Amino acid sequence: MTEVVCRRMLKHEDEDSPEKCRERRRRRIEMRRLAASSPPLTPSQNHRKENPNWADCSVESKRIRTAENSDLQVATAATSSSSPSSSGDYREASSEPERKPVFGTMSVAGRSREMEDSIAVRTRLCRPEISGRRSVHFFAVFDGHGGPHVAALCRERMHVFVEEELKRVGLRGESESGSGNSSSKEEHDDEEEEEEGLEERWRRVMRKSFERMDAIALTTCACGSVGYKCGCHLVEVTLGGSTAVVALLTPDHIVVANCGDSRAVLCRGGVAIPLSQDHKPDRSDEQARVEAAGGRVIFVNGARVEGILAMSRAIGDKYLKPFVTSEPEITFTKREPEDECLILASDGLWDVLSSELACDVARECLREVTPAPDAAIDLNSGPRIEDEGAGALYPSRSVLAAALLTRLALGRKSFDNISVIVVDLKKS
Known part of the structure; x- marks a missing residue:
C-alpha cells in the first residue's frame, strides 16, 4: 500500500x-x-x-x-x-524637474519726489492641489498714491492671502461649496466644461485675496497698528491707496488679476497681448459703474473720480468707497510654446510706452545671439541675481530688459515712479 x-x-x-x-x-x-x-x-x-x-x-x-x-x-x-499621487495631473512634475522662473525687476522713483511703488516676487509660492501640486509663481506690481503705505502693505501681505486661498480651494472645488453641483460637473467628460470650472476656481481665489487685502488696507495704520489704535491719525491712512496687478504663473496657465491702471502684457510670437485693462474713470463701463454707485467722474487735469483719483479701481481709498472698488478684473490665459515674455509695470512706464513697443524691446533683449568675442560681456554668464542690483551690471537678459524699459521711460520724460517686471517665459 x-x-x-x-x-x-x-x-x-x-x-x-x-x-x-x-x-x-x-x-x-x-x-x-x-x-x-x-x-x-x-x-x-x-x-x-x-x-x-x-x-x-x-x-x-x-x-x-x-x-x-x-x-x-x-x-x-x-x-x-516618486510622486505624491498616481493621477495624470502629476505626470509633468514627475517626468521633468521644475525650473525656477527667469525674471528681472527694476523699480525707480524717477522724477517723482517720493517712491510709492512696490514690487513683490515669490517664486515657488506654493504647490496647491488646483495646479496639480506643481509650483505657482507670484509676481506683482503695486503703485501707491497718497503715500507708500498701502503699496508697502500689499507687498508684505498680498502673496500671503493668495497662498492661503490657493490652499483652501481643491482640484475639484472647495469642500464648503455645494457637493451636489461639483459632483454633477464631475460626471461630464467635456474638457471645455472642466476648463471653465478650473478657471472659475482661480478667479474665486484672486477675488477673495483682493477682498482680504482691501480690508486690511482700510484698517491698518502706516505704523503697523490695526484698527487705528495707535493715535497717529495720518492723512495717508484714510486717503492713501494702491493699484495692484498680480500674475500667477503655472506650467499651464497665466492668471492675471488687475485693479487700477498698472498693466500686464504678454508677448506671444512677437505680438503684444494685453492681459489686463487700465481702470480709467473715463472708460465707458467704469464711468457707468461709478455713477451707478452714486459717484461722479470730474475732468480735472484728466478724468478723476470725484475730481480726486485718476483711476476707478484701487485697494484702499477709504473715503472714496464705494465709487472706487477693489474688485479685480481677472484673465485666465493658457500658455503656448510661442510665449516669449511677460511684462508687468506701473503706469509710469505705460504712460510713455505702448504695449507693442515694450514687447519689441523686451524680446530683443531676451533673444539668443551668437557668442560674442572674448572682450565682450556675456550677459548670460555668471550668477544670476534677480532682485538685487549687486554683482554684474546686468546679471541676466531679463534684468537687462527691465533696465532698458525703465531707461526708455525716463528718456521719454515719465514723471511718475517706474516699476517693471520682465519674466522670460522661454526659460521659465
Missing part, C-alpha cells in the same frame, strides 16, 4: 513539473523587469545562480504578484512611488 501511494505522489510531481517550470520562468521575467526599473532592489543577472538568496527573491516576487494581482499594477506602483 505504501509503495502505491509513493508511486502516485511521484507521478503527480512529474505531471506538475512543466507548470512549475513555467511559473519559475514567469518569475524570472518579472524579476528582470523589476531589476530594469529599480536595480538596487534585485540581484544582478550575472550572480543569480551564485546568490543563495535568489530563491527568497523569487518567493518575494510571487508575494508581490499575489498582492498586486497583475503586472500592470506592479509597474504602476513602481513608477508612482
Whole structure:
C-alpha cells in the first residue's frame, strides 16, 4: 500500500513539473523587469545562480504578484512611488524637474519726489492641489498714491492671502461649496466644461485675496497698528491707496488679476497681448459703474473720480468707497510654446510706452545671439541675481530688459515712479 501511494505522489510531481517550470520562468521575467526599473532592489543577472538568496527573491516576487494581482499594477506602483499621487495631473512634475522662473525687476522713483511703488516676487509660492501640486509663481506690481503705505502693505501681505486661498480651494472645488453641483460637473467628460470650472476656481481665489487685502488696507495704520489704535491719525491712512496687478504663473496657465491702471502684457510670437485693462474713470463701463454707485467722474487735469483719483479701481481709498472698488478684473490665459515674455509695470512706464513697443524691446533683449568675442560681456554668464542690483551690471537678459524699459521711460520724460517686471517665459 505504501509503495502505491509513493508511486502516485511521484507521478503527480512529474505531471506538475512543466507548470512549475513555467511559473519559475514567469518569475524570472518579472524579476528582470523589476531589476530594469529599480536595480538596487534585485540581484544582478550575472550572480543569480551564485546568490543563495535568489530563491527568497523569487518567493518575494510571487508575494508581490499575489498582492498586486497583475503586472500592470506592479509597474504602476513602481513608477508612482516618486510622486505624491498616481493621477495624470502629476505626470509633468514627475517626468521633468521644475525650473525656477527667469525674471528681472527694476523699480525707480524717477522724477517723482517720493517712491510709492512696490514690487513683490515669490517664486515657488506654493504647490496647491488646483495646479496639480506643481509650483505657482507670484509676481506683482503695486503703485501707491497718497503715500507708500498701502503699496508697502500689499507687498508684505498680498502673496500671503493668495497662498492661503490657493490652499483652501481643491482640484475639484472647495469642500464648503455645494457637493451636489461639483459632483454633477464631475460626471461630464467635456474638457471645455472642466476648463471653465478650473478657471472659475482661480478667479474665486484672486477675488477673495483682493477682498482680504482691501480690508486690511482700510484698517491698518502706516505704523503697523490695526484698527487705528495707535493715535497717529495720518492723512495717508484714510486717503492713501494702491493699484495692484498680480500674475500667477503655472506650467499651464497665466492668471492675471488687475485693479487700477498698472498693466500686464504678454508677448506671444512677437505680438503684444494685453492681459489686463487700465481702470480709467473715463472708460465707458467704469464711468457707468461709478455713477451707478452714486459717484461722479470730474475732468480735472484728466478724468478723476470725484475730481480726486485718476483711476476707478484701487485697494484702499477709504473715503472714496464705494465709487472706487477693489474688485479685480481677472484673465485666465493658457500658455503656448510661442510665449516669449511677460511684462508687468506701473503706469509710469505705460504712460510713455505702448504695449507693442515694450514687447519689441523686451524680446530683443531676451533673444539668443551668437557668442560674442572674448572682450565682450556675456550677459548670460555668471550668477544670476534677480532682485538685487549687486554683482554684474546686468546679471541676466531679463534684468537687462527691465533696465532698458525703465531707461526708455525716463528718456521719454515719465514723471511718475517706474516699476517693471520682465519674466522670460522661454526659460521659465
